[in-house]
Amino acid sequence: xxxxxxxxxxxxxxxxxxxxxxxxxxxxxxxxxxxxxxxxxxxxxxxxxxxxxxxxxxxxxxxxxxxxxxxxxxxxxxxxxxxxxxxxxxxxxxxxxxxxxxxxxxxxxxxxxxxxxxxxxxxxxxxxxxxxxxxxxxxxxxxxxxxxxxxxxxxxxxxxxxxxxxxxxxxxxxxxxxxxxxxxxxxxxxxxxxxxxxxxxxxxxxxxxxxxxxxxxxxxxxxxxxxxxxxxxxxxxxxxxxxxxxxxxxxxxxx
Numbered sequence: 001x002x003x004x005x006x007x008x009x010x011x012x013x014x015x016x017x018x019x020x021x022x023x024x025x026x027x028x029x030x031x032x033x034x035x036x037x038x039x040x041x042x043x044x045x046x047x048x049x050x051x052x053x054x055x056x057x058x059x060x061x062x063x064x065x066x067x068x069x070x071x072x073x074x075x076x077x078x079x080x081x082x083x084x085x086x087x088x089x090x091x092x093x094x095x096x097x098x099x100x101x102x103x104x105x106x107x108x109x110x111x112x113x114x115x116x117x118x119x120x121x122x123x124x125x126x127x128x129x130x131x132x133x134x135x136x137x138x139x140x141x142x143x144x145x146x147x148x149x150x151x152x153x154x155x156x157x158x159x160x161x162x163x164x165x166x167x168x169x170x171x172x173x174x175x176x177x178x179x180x181x182x183x184x185x186x187x188x189x190x191x192x193x194x195x196x197x198x199x200x201x202x203x204x205x206x207x208x209x210x211x212x213x214x215x216x217x218x219x220x221x222x223x224x225x226x227x228x229x230x231x232x233x234x235x236x237x238x239x240x241x242x243x244x245x246x247x248x249x250x251x252x253x254x255x
Contacts, residue, residue: 009026009027009221009235010024010025010026010221010222010233010234010235010238011025011026011027011048011049011050011051011052011064011104011221011222012024012025012049012050012051012052012053012062012106012222012224013025013052013222013223013224013231013232013233013238014052014053014054014060014224014231015054015224015226015228015229015231016054016057016058016060016088017054017056017057018057018058018088019034019088021033021034022034022231022238022240022251023042023052023054023060023088023089024039024222024233024238025049025050025052025062025064025222026048026049027048028041028046028048029041029042029044029045029046029047029049029067030042030045030047030049030052030060030089032088032089033238033251033252039252042088042089042090043089043090043091045067045070045089046067046068046069046070047064047065047066047067047073047092048064048065048066048067049062049063049064049089050062050063050064050065050102050103050104051063051064051103051104051105051106051115051116052106053106053107053108054224055108058085058086058087058088059084059085059086060084060085060088060089061082061083061084061085061095061106061108061113061129062080062083062084062085062092062103062106063079063080063081063082063083063101063102063103063104063106063115064080064083064102065078065079065080065102066078066080076098077098077099078099079098079099079100079101079102079119080092080094080098080102081094081095081096081097081098081099081100081101081102081103082094082095082096082097082101082103082106082113082115082126082129083095084129095129095130096126096129096130096131096132097117097132100119101115101117101119101120101124102117102118102119103115103116103117103118104116104117104118104140105140105141105142105143107143107144107145107153108145109145109146109147109148109149109150109185110147110148110150111127112125112126112127112145112150112151113125113126113127113129114135114143114145114153115132115143116140116143116155120137121137121138121139121140122134122135122136122137123135123136123137123138123140123143123153123155123165125151125153125167127150135151135153135165135167136155136165136171138155138157139157139158140155140156140157140158141156141157141158141160141181141182142155142156142181142182142183143155143156143183144183144184144185144191145185146185146188147185147186147187147188148188149166149188150167151166151167151168152164152165152166152167153165153166154174154183154185154191154207156180156181156182156183156193159179160178160179160180160181160195160196161173161177161179162174162177162180162183162193162207164207174207174208176207176208176209176210177193177201177203177207177210178193178195178199178201178210179195179196180193180194180195180201181193181194181195181196181219181220182194182220182221182222182223183223184223184224184225186225186226186227187227188206189203189204189205189206190202190203190204190225191203191206191207192213192223192225192230192245193223194216194219194220194223194232196219197215197219198215198216198217198218198219198220198234199212199214199215200212200213200214200215200216200220200230200232200245201213202244202245213244213245213246214241214244214245214246214247214248215245216232216234216237216239216248217234217236217237218234218235218236219234219235220232220233220234221233221234221235228242229241229242230242230244230245232248235254236253236254237250237251237252237253237254238250238251238252239251
């Protein structure tokens, strides 16, 4: 089992469809984790990569702070705004709000980007990655965009409460949901989230009812769910499950 030095907080995780490897965005760069090679920091860059999300093959979005060990990045703003990569985190390009936004959570559905800007305490949305509109203002821990319904996003707050926000409609709390932190919305009906103790929970009816779906050891820092695999990161390991959370295998452990 590969063992890495502690990465600091894991800000995001996702599988790249181009190579089926897992990419882990952390306080000290983006790491590529595969079955046939030792985990490695992409491009040896120590960029604090926050709000990380996989958009498509080799296509990532993120936010965060520059690598101050790299002289070429010393002139970048301390808050990167929205940045994008089309080469699996080898390089990053500024998209919008450089110096003016620090997205601690990002998600994309149907070409619409949602982001929680920690500087202003707002959830913003953009259909072109340049112009942004405010959807909601308030404390946010994580968010998950509806995979098909443009303008709908699920938000978890620091107390673990879930609320559905939609353009032009009243926000709808999900009163039957357990208290959850990281959340994901992989299909129209399926919601998945993790509680503060590492328990996974799922809803097959858009949040009306919930059932337990396995657990990991320790609080989940990042979560990504697809039809093929569930991914979770804690402060001690990156894990995956091929049976919808019932069993988890560590991909890599941290010292």
